[in-house]
Amino acid sequence: MNKKITVDILMGVAIILEFLSLPVLIHEIIGIGLLFLVILHLKYNKKYFKAINKGKYDLKRTVDLIINIGLLISLLITIISGILYSQQSLKSLKIGNHKISHIHKSFSVFSIIFLGLHLITTRKKLLREIKK
Template identity: 30%
Template sequence: MNQNIAIRLVIDLTMTILMLVAMAYQITGNTIHEVIGVILFLLFVVHNILNRRWYKAITKGKYNIRRVLSITVNLLFLMSMVTIIISSFPISSDLFPFIPVNNDMVWREIHVLTSYWAFILMAVHIGMSWITIINAVGKMGGITHTNRIRTIILRFIAVMIVVYGVQASFDREMSYKLTIYNPFGWGTDDSALRFLIDHLAIMGIYIGGTHYVLKFVQRKKKEKTSKK
């Protein structure tokens, strides 16, 4: 595998894990949350430097539905991450307590709500690159050909993840967390493992949904092209 691709995969995987840890504020506490935030910020900068060619190519080439969706999602994810970073400094109480700020509750509300949207956008972002990720991981594991039984098993697992993810979304009131700020927290009193499983499953909804929607769009495009 290309070394550059391997480095990007490691950075992206690390960012995904740290994003999940950062969201577990009720479990980790404030100090760990802020430290993870700083590390995420540094990795985010590195991620964008490694992918700087993508920004240069935005205005070049032809636009189709997939590319428009990809650019829209990526830019929204970029904006959400920048907003999270900017809003984190005024509300910091451990690493940057010397930064004076007024109306810190407003900044906290922006920070929390944007974080949940970034979580969803991150999953969609991963879903749009799922084929590339799977192919890269397959090469790393020496898997170079498709297998019908393996495909069926993986699709069954994907369905189970989505089903559980939908239930976890309701249990954790994700729809409210994306629209309402609760200064007293959401009262989740569970283990770190349960938190991780639930949020990975919620991510699975958007990763799988994005992946299969794009496959459907691509199939329709091929059918339309073949009829010409």
């Protein structure tokens, strides 16, 4: 199995684990790990970013781009708010309050919605990678 698909699978597992009732410290550690996996995923898909300004945009490509931007923004807000609200692993950074917690929880739901849409739009490519 190549590195790219391994990262994708690990991201999926980490995201599922984040929605389980885990102790706060475990949730935060998995969240930090997820941040690194997202960075690797973006690195492995840099060709996509280089192609954004190239070619023509039909409806499918436009929808894909909107979904990907939505996913990226919602994940960034989820990650940043999670870091700000950290209760154990990054206690010294804690500047969050109830509002930050609400933002973190809300955007994690938006992230899951956009992730589902992202998986639907990339399912053929993903299945091809898994078969390799």
